[in-house]
Structures are given as structure tokens and as C-alpha cells.
Amino acid sequence: MSELRYCQGTECHMHKTKDRIKGTKGSKTYQTRRRSSFYYGNNNFCSLWCQNDWFNKYGDLAINHFGRVTTAKHLTQDNAWSKEYDWNSDYDNRQYIYVNGITKEQRPLTEEQFRDNTYTLNTGE
Ligand SMILES: [Zn+2]
Numbered sequence: 001m002s003e004l005r006y007c008q009g010t011e012c013h014m015h016k017t018k019d020r021i022k023g024t025k026g027s028k029t030y031q032t033r034r035r036s037s038f039y040y041g042n043n044n045f046c047s048l049w050c051q052n053d054w055f056n057k058y059g060d061l062a063i064n065h066f067g068r069v070t071t072a073k074h075l076t077q078d079n080a081w082s083k084e085y086d087w088n089s090d091y092d093n094r095q096y097i098y099v100n101g102i103t104k105e106q107r108p109l110t111e112e113q114f115r116d117n118t119y120t121l122n123t124g125e
Helices: 048-066 111-115
Strands: 081-085 096-100 106-109
Touching (some): 106 111
């Protein structure tokens, strides 16, 4: 059984829904949702509402902390590689390919390379 975690929404307890009412009779309060997993914000928020609450409060701080985009990024042949299935391959013998979105060049990929999130042919950001 996975451990329960709290929604990270800054206002979660302010959204009055029946499932948020917790506590013993006579001292019930609306409380932050607690679940084994959440669908939103990389498993941190119970709803888009809570995700937006968090972003509205901390988004600018987070962006400034990790680096604000201040110039346009460019898609070039150096960063246009993306991993795909070869849709013509059999389901039981799936073939993986790297496709360059600019040059349309295709290169074969092993399944291991396909699943490795650190493996890339991209040399630019
Ligand atoms: Zn929430």
C-alpha cells in the first residue's frame, strides 16, 4: 500500500466539497485532500483548480528560480530529434525510430534507447 500524501494546493482546504470535510463530530473542518496519488501536476495536486492556485501563488518565484526564458528558442536540425514507433511495424515486433522533425531523416532505435529518457541525439536545447 502506497503512503498517503497531501495535495500541495495552497487553497485546497478552502474549496468546500463534501469529501474535504474531516474530523470528529462537533469539530469537523474542510481539510486538504489526502490520497495515495493525484492526477495533476506530476502527482502533486488533486485538481487543476489546486494546481492553478499553487501556480498563481508561487509560479513567478519558481520561474525566476529555475530561469526565465528571455529570448526565443529555435527548433533546428540539432534539437529536432524525437522518438517514435515505426507505425508500419508489427505490434509484437515493434520497431523504434528517431525522426528529425526538420530534415525528416530517420534512424533506427533499440527499445532500450527508446525507453531511456537520457538517451538523445539532440545536441542543442
Ligand atoms: Zn487540492
